[in-house]
Amino acid sequence: MRELTVPEEILLTAIWRLKDDAYGVTIRKKVAEVTNRDIAYGTLYNILAQLVRKGYVTKNPGSPTSERGGRSKLYYCITSTGIKALSTARKLQEMIWKGLPVLDDIEE
Amino acid sequence: MSRNKTRPGRFAVRIFEKMSRYEEDFSLNGDLEEEFGERMKIQSLRKARIWYLLQALKSLPSYLKYRFSRSFVMLKNYVVTALRYIQRQKGFSFLNLFGLSIGITCFFLISIYVMHEMNFDRYHSESDRIYRVCSEHAWAYHGKNKSAITPAPLAPALREDLPDVETSVRLTDSSNILLSKDGQNFLEDSIIFSDPEIFDVFSFTLLKGDPKKALSDPYSIILSERIAQKYYGNEEPIGKILRYRNEHDLKITGILQNVPENSHFIPDLITSFQFYDIINNVDLTQWSLSSYYTYVKLTEKANLSRVEEKLQEYLEKYAPPGLDLNGFGFFLQPLTRIHLHSDLIAEISANNDIKNIYIFGSVALLILIIACINYMNLITARASQRTKEVGIRKVVGARRIQVIKQFFGETLILTALAILLSCFFIYVLMPHFNGFVGKKLSFDPIGNPEIILIFFSLLLFIGLFAGSYPAFLMSSFRPKSILGGISGKNSRGISLRNGLVVFQFAISIILIIITFVVRNQLNFIKNTDVGYTKDHIVTMRIQDPQIRQNLKGIKSELLNNPKIQGVSTSSNLPHRITNLGRARSIQGSEEDYFALYECTVDYDFLDLFGIEIKIGRNFSREFTTDVKNSAIINQKAATILGYSDPIDKEFITPVHGGKQVQNNIIGVMNDFNMLSLHQGISPMRLRLDPEESQRYLSVKIEEADISATLDYIKERFQAISTTFPFEYEFFDDVFFQVYQNEEKLGLMFNAFSMLAVLIGCIGLFGLASFSASQRTKEIGIRKVLGASVSSLIFWLSKEYVKWVIIANIFAWPIAYILMSEWLKNFTYKTSLGFGLFFLAAAAALGLALLTVLYQAIKAASANPVISLRYE
Numbered sequence: 001m002r003e004l005t006v007p008e009e010i011l012l013t014a015i016w017r018l019k020d021d022a023y024g025v026t027i028r029k030k031v032a033e034v035t036n037r038d039i040a041y042g043t044l045y046n047i048l049a050q051l052v053r054k055g056y057v058t059k060n061p062g063s064p065t066s067e068r069g070g071r072s073k074l075y076y077c078i079t080s081t082g083i084k085a086l087s088t089a090r091k092l093q094e095m096i097w098k099g100l101p102v103l104d105d106i107e108e
Numbered sequence: 109m110s111r112n113k114t115r116p117g118r119f120a121v122r123i124f125e126k127m128s129r130y131e132e133d134f135s136l137n138g139d140l141e142e143e144f145g146e147r148m149k150i151q152s153l154r155k156a157r158i159w160y161l162l163q164a165l166k167s168l169p170s171y172l173k174y175r176f177s178r179s180f181v182m183l184k185n186y187v188v189t190a191l192r193y194i195q196r197q198k199g200f201s202f203l204n205l206f207g208l209s210i211g212i213t214c215f216f217l218i219s220i221y222v223m224h225e226m227n228f229d230r231y232h233s234e235s236d237r238i239y240r241v242c243s244e245h246a247w248a249y250h251g252k253n254k255s256a257i258t259p260a261p262l263a264p265a266l267r268e269d270l271p272d273v274e275t276s277v278r279l280t281d282s283s284n285i286l287l288s289k290d291g292q293n294f295l296e297d298s299i300i301f302s303d304p305e306i307f308d309v310f311s312f313t314l315l316k317g318d319p320k321k322a323l324s325d326p327y328s329i330i331l332s333e334r335i336a337q338k339y340y341g342n343e344e345p346i347g348k349i350l351r352y353r354n355e356h357d358l359k360i361t362g363i364l365q366n367v368p369e370n371s372h373f374i375p376d377l378i379t380s381f382q383f384y385d386i387i388n389n390v391d392l393t394q395w396s397l398s399s400y401y402t403y404v405k406l407t408e409k410a411n412l413s414r415v416e417e418k419l420q421e422y423l424e425k426y427a428p429p430g431l432d433l434n435g436f437g438f439f440l441q442p443l444t445r446i447h448l449h450s451d452l453i454a455e456i457s458a459n460n461d462i463k464n465i466y467i468f469g470s471v472a473l474l475i476l477i478i479a480c481i482n483y484m485n486l487i488t489a490r491a492s493q494r495t496k497e498v499g500i501r502k503v504v505g506a507r508r509i510q511v512i513k514q515f516f517g518e519t520l521i522l523t524a525l526a527i528l529l530s531c532f533f534i535y536v537l538m539p540h541f542n543g544f545v546g547k548k549l550s551f552d553p554i555g556n557p558e559i560i561l562i563f564f565s566l567l568l569f570i571g572l573f574a575g576s577y578p579a580f581l582m583s584s585f586r587p588k589s590i591l592g593g594i595s596g597k598n599s600r601g602i603s604l605r606n607g608l609v610v611f612q613f614a615i616s617i618i619l620i621i622i623t624f625v626v627r628n629q630l631n632f633i634k635n636t637d638v639g640y641t642k643d644h645i646v647t648m649r650i651q652d653p654q655i656r657q658n659l660k661g662i663k664s665e666l667l668n669n670p671k672i673q674g675v676s677t678s679s680n681l682p683h684r685i686t687n688l689g690r691a692r693s694i695q696g697s698e699e700d701y702f703a704l705y706e707c708t709v710d711y712d713f714l715d716l717f718g719i720e721i722k723i724g725r726n727f728s729r730e731f732t733t734d735v736k737n738s739a740i741i742n743q744k745a746a747t748i749l750g751y752s753d754p755i756d757k758e759f760i761t762p763v764h765g766g767k768q769v770q771n772n773i774i775g776v777m778n779d780f781n782m783l784s785l786h787q788g789i790s791p792m793r794l795r796l797d798p799e800e801s802q803r804y805l806s807v808k809i810e811e812a813d814i815s816a817t818l819d820y821i822k823e824r825f826q827a828i829s830t831t832f833p834f835e836y837e838f839f840d841d842v843f844f845q846v847y848q849n850e851e852k853l854g855l856m857f858n859a860f861s862m863l864a865v866l867i868g869c870i871g872l873f874g875l876a877s878f879s880a881s882q883r884t885k886e887i888g889i890r891k892v893l894g895a896s897v898s899s900l901i902f903w904l905s906k907e908y909v910k911w912v913i914i915a916n917i918f919a920w921p922i923a924y925i926l927m928s929e930w931l932k933n934f935t936y937k938t939s940l941g942f943g944l945f946f947l948a949a950a951a952a953l954g955l956a957l958l959t960v961l962y963q964a965i966k967a968a969s970a971n972p973v974i975s976l977r978y979e
Contacts, residue, residue: 023135023139024135024136024138024139024142025139025142025143028139028143040162040163040166040167040170041136041139041140041163041167042127042163042166042167042168042169042170042171042174043166043167043170045136045174046170046171046173046174049174061135071134071135071137071138071141072134072135072138073135073138073139074134074135
């Protein structure tokens with residue numbers, strides 16, 4: 001199983017947090033909230049497609065709403081494979097960081 | 109889109125529109141809408157718009173990445189589909205493959221040849237700085253007034269006087285060189301006499317020996333690798349002695365690395381310029397004798413006009429006094445232009461013509477285009493078979509561009525396979541091609557990476573060109589009409605297909621006509637009455653001084669043989685009289701000099717060659733004054749001189765040292781062609797000098813027992829001397845050598861027209877078989893209703909025959925124009941009769957019919973029961 005890339009990991013955790021409400025706009029907001037990073041829609045959908053391809057999330061279309069100009073939302077839902085991938089990533093993180101001092105973040 | 113207050117900027121929207129992502133489009137757009145709306149409320153319209161625009165720009169790079177990864181997925185599918193199709197339709201695909209292969213092979217072979225020719229002399233570093241100095245003069249010789257030869261002191265003078273000239277060299281050559289090594293004789297084609305600067309101007313490399321010293325001793329000689337190998341094998345040649353023409357001993361001072369074939373002169377033997385002086389006793393400081401080749405290498409910053417000015421200076425300083433300098437001069441010629449663009453008097457070796465390269469190139473391109481057209485035809489003929497496939501692809505979501513890509517991909521794959529097949533063909537055909545063009549080209553992709561480049565460009569070109577029409581055609585099928593149960597109509601693209609057939613055959617017919625015309629012209633030349641006999645004459649070039657001394661004795665001995673009908677010596681053979689002098693009538697003055705060709709002969713020349721005397725008499729032993737001072741002129745000369753009765757009149761010819769000689773006319777002979785039939789007849793005179801005329805010995809022999817007679821002649825020669833090997837040529841062969849170029853042209857067009865027709869027939873074969881298979885039901889019904897097999901055959905082949913006939917309409921005018929142009933090269937030409945055109949048409953038609961007939965017969969003989977079984 002290939003490791004999650006960092007962007008994938010970021011998105012995947014955001015989707016996990018959002019549970020039922022993960023679609024383009026909300027995912028973007030969540031990521032911005034958690035990591036202070038602003039992803040463009042282009043990149044976002046790229047990575048989402050990758051995640052779908054790898055089987056970590058599934059796509060479910062919603063129903064159209066008027067505020068979106070008649071277009072429906074595409075909901076993303078994490079799968080068990082996805083959760084497994086996340087836990088592997090977490091374990092890997094711990095393994096490689098074991099024993100190393102915690103570095104201070106620079107406050108933005 | 110009007111400027112609505114609540115919409116994002118138009119430009120930004122357009123960017124997003126361009127980035128289509130198929131499934132996620134709607135979601136993405138919705139997301140954008142949503143967030144845009146939010147921002148508009150929370151911040152401001154302007155800020156929202158800016159955000160939207162920024163989003164668009166930021167999304168671009170990752171979108172491109174996405175696109176890229178996406179298309180690889182489809183590629184795999186296209187490759188699999190293409191290969192599957194090839195596998196299913198093996199026969200058809202192979203036909204296609206074969207046709208493409210032929211085109212590629214042809215194109216490639218010719219490209220190698222063209223590249224070879226166009227890269228002449230680029231072996232030398234700084235070849236763009238090397239020039240040859242040539243001369244221009246006011247009088248014309250064979251219609252040319254420029255020559256490649258210059259005076260001996262020119263090269264050293266240029267070197268010393270001009271800083272623009274980095275270095276210069278003069279050289280001259282000599283042919284038929286006899287070299288002896290320890291008593292063993294070798295006859296070599298040529299030797300170069302040169303200054304040591306030859307190694308500075310040119311990049312000739314000495315594998316052994318010092319380029320600065322190898323030529324300092326006049327009695328030195330440098331051998332090429334080839335010759336050294338031939339003479340000495342593995343022994344060390346340096347220091348050994350070779351005997352030159354049995355007269356001088358030369359020491360080997362160097363071994364020259366083999367020079368590439370594409371050089372305008374190839375030095376196999378080099379000796380010093382001073383040696384030339386020794387053996388010929390010429391004054392090398394004379395400016396008035398132009399007989400040498402001068403090459404200069406200019407500095408990087410050289411000013412060409414300065415060099416030209418200097419050349420003009422030399423001209424004025426050293427020209428003979430009183431000579432009107434109008435029309436005289438020296439000029440510079442770039443080295444790399446010599447091989448293809450130079451046609452001067454006294455070229456060091458025969459050059460090619462850029463026109464030939466253009467012809468070859470165009471033919472190659474034509475054949476490639478025909479092959480591509482073939483491919484297009486074959487694929488689109490089968491188009492109706494694949495409508496279902498295309499329909500389904502479109503229904504499940506393929507867009508037109510994807511279908512287009514699919515079919516392009518198919519073409520590319522087939523082309524790639526065709527290229528591989530061509531590699532095999534090229535490898536096999538290379539030796540034959542070499543023999544054909546008289547070169548030693550090689551197919552070595554590892555050594556020449558340019559070859560791989562050519563193949564790639566071919567792949568691209570053919571893929572795009574041949575693949576375009578099928579790709580666009582196939583992708584235009586509408587799923588609705590296909591899957592609705594209506595079978596695809598066969599008439600899709602039929603008119604274009606037929607147009608392509610016409611085009612192909614028009615080209616083939618043109619090529620066939622060209623072949624015929626060239627052949628006819630060659631035959632015409634062969635059989636035309638040139639004014640002298642060509643048959644049953646054996647000629648020998650006399651080089652051995654011993655033979656020369658004993659010629660009289662040899663002559664009488666030869667005449668003893670009953671099979672020998674005549675023997676004659678002359679300075680030239682009648683088909684190539686190149687000695688040119690000037691003459692004028694007695695009453696005329698300095699301005700009345702005209703060019704007069706000369707040939708020195710013996711008493712028997714006119715008889716042997718069957719040249720008639722119109723007025724007066726032949727040279728005769730009765731008149732001792734005949735020797736040297738009498739002249740027999742041809743009718744043309746008589747006309748120019750203007751004497752009403754030329755016999756016993758005189759004309760003036762200038763000789764060395766400014767003197768003049770009066771020549772007595774004793775006879776007027778029939779005009780004959782003293783040069784090739786490319787030119788007309790010029791004024792000419794014969795001079796009698798049995799001793800001086802001894803360059804060629806011509807022997808007229810009987811037809812019977814030729815080899816015995818030849819042996820006899822050989823024995824007479826070898827009885828006197830065996831120094832030089834005995835070599836002879838038949839005069840009619842020699843005569844024909846002048847037309848080698850045309851002969852080659854004929855052969856080439858022969859080959860190409862056959863190829864073009866072959867490709868066209870391959871195409872027809874495919875088309876015919878396909879259309880026959882489409883019509884099995886129709887044929888079955890017709891048969892059941894009583895049609896005979898022969899009428900069916902006729903009906904099936906009718907259509908294609910019609911197109912081939914139409915092709916003629918286009919082909920004939922073009923061929924006529926081309927050939928009339930070409931025939932202008934000849935003063936004596938055949939006619940372009942209708943018969944010729946009909947013959948070509950018939951040939952093409954016949955072949956086309958044969959191809960189509962096979963299919964027609966097969967289809968027409970099919971059992972209607974089988975074809976009508978499934979309804």
